[in-house]
Amino acid sequence: MIATGIILQDGWLYFLGFILFLLVLGVFAILYDQFIKPYLRIKSAEIEPPPEEGEVFEFVIGETTRNASFAIGRSTGNLTTKCKSIAENHLLFQFKRGRDGEEYDIVVKKGGPTLAKPPRMAVYSRLDEPLKLESHEVIGKTADFRISDSIIKDRMTSYIEIQFVADFIVTSNGSEKMRFKFTISKIHPGMLFNDKRGILYSLGKSQTNTNETEEETTQEEELFS
Numbered sequence: 493m494i495a496t497g498i499i500l501q502d503g504w505l506y507f508l509g510f511i512l513f514l515l516v517l518g519v520f521a522i523l524y525d526q527f528i529k530p531y532l533r534i535k536s537a538e539i540e541p542p543p544e545e546g547e548v549f550e551f552v553i554g555e556t557t558r559n560a561s562f563a564i565g566r567s568t569g570n571l572t573t574k575c576k577s578i579a580e581n582h583l584l585f586q587f588k589r590g591r592d593g594e595e596y597d598i599v600v601k602k603g604g605p606t607l608a609k610p611p612r613m614a615v616y617s618r619l620d621e622p623l624k625l626e627s628h629e630v631i632g633k634t635a636d637f638r639i640s641d642s643i644i645k646d647r648m649t650s651y652i653e654i655q656f657v658a659d660f661i662v663t664s665n666g667s668e669k670m671r672f673k674f675t676i677s678k679i680h681p682g683m684l685f686n687d688k689r690g691i692l693y694s695l696g697k698s699q700t701n702t703n704e705t706e707e708e709t710t711q712e713e714e715l716f717s
Contacts, residue, residue: 542574542683542693543676551672552661553587553596560587562674564639564654565603567691571674573652575683576692577641579604583654587672594660594670596627600635605643607651609636618646627670630658636677640695650695653678 543549549571553560563569564583566576573582581603588597600608600623607616608623611633625635640651655675663669684696 543571545676545679547676549674551674552669553589553672555667555669558589561585562587562672564674571654573639574691574693575652575695577650577695578639578652579641582606582639583637585656585672594627594668596670598625598627598630599623600625600637605640605648607638607643607646607648611635616647618643627658630656630672632659633657648680651678651680652676652695653680 551562551570562571562585563581564571564573565580566573566578566582568580583606584601584603586599586601590596600619602619606619608619609616610623610625611629616636616638619637635656637654637656638648638651639654640648642648655677656672658670658672660668661671679695682696684694
């Protein structure tokens with residue numbers, strides 16, 4: 493009987509030790525998920541270079557998702573520019589799926605100075621009110637946006653230009669889905685990497701493309717006049 497009691501007592505001690513181990517493991521898992529993992533994600537984002545001209549960001553909305561958004565910002569969002577001239581949530585694309593099929597109503601909101609050229613428009617204009625688009629409008633045709641920290645006489649001297657377009661893809665399960673693509677079409681006149689402050693960079697004029705910049709400015713002035 494005594495031996496049996498000792499065995500049972502040892503069993504309970506082992507069991508309680510196992511429970512304690514699980515509790516400690518759970519606490520560490522919570523700490524990692526809530527604090528360590530976000531910190532590592534931020535540090536990883538800090539060392540990533542800014543996007544380059546021609547870089548494409550794809551966005552596919554889940555099968556069961558009715559509402560989704562895509563944010564373009566300075567150091568946060570789906571597309572981070574790493575540029576100090578760009579505000580956080582500088583451009584926010586909000587998608588609402590229609591009742592039937594792959595059709596979306598799209599609303600584009602600005603959080604900083606923005607010029608927009610919707611499909612079939614010839615010139616850029618100020619984006620003062622939310623821009624409403626339908627997904628079929630950007631299939632094979634682009635909506636273009638220029639973002640920066642200021643607009644002077646309805647144009648920008650330095651900016652990041654983004655093209656927004658849509659097409660269709662076939663998923664692994666055989667269903668057809670709409671794919672939205674955001675392309676960094678131009679960084680004008682360029683990114684000054686030698687002006688790094690923390691993890692942010694500046695837009696500026698390089699000496700090698702001064703003539704090109706002046707020529708483009710003249711062309712834009714003729715378009716707006």
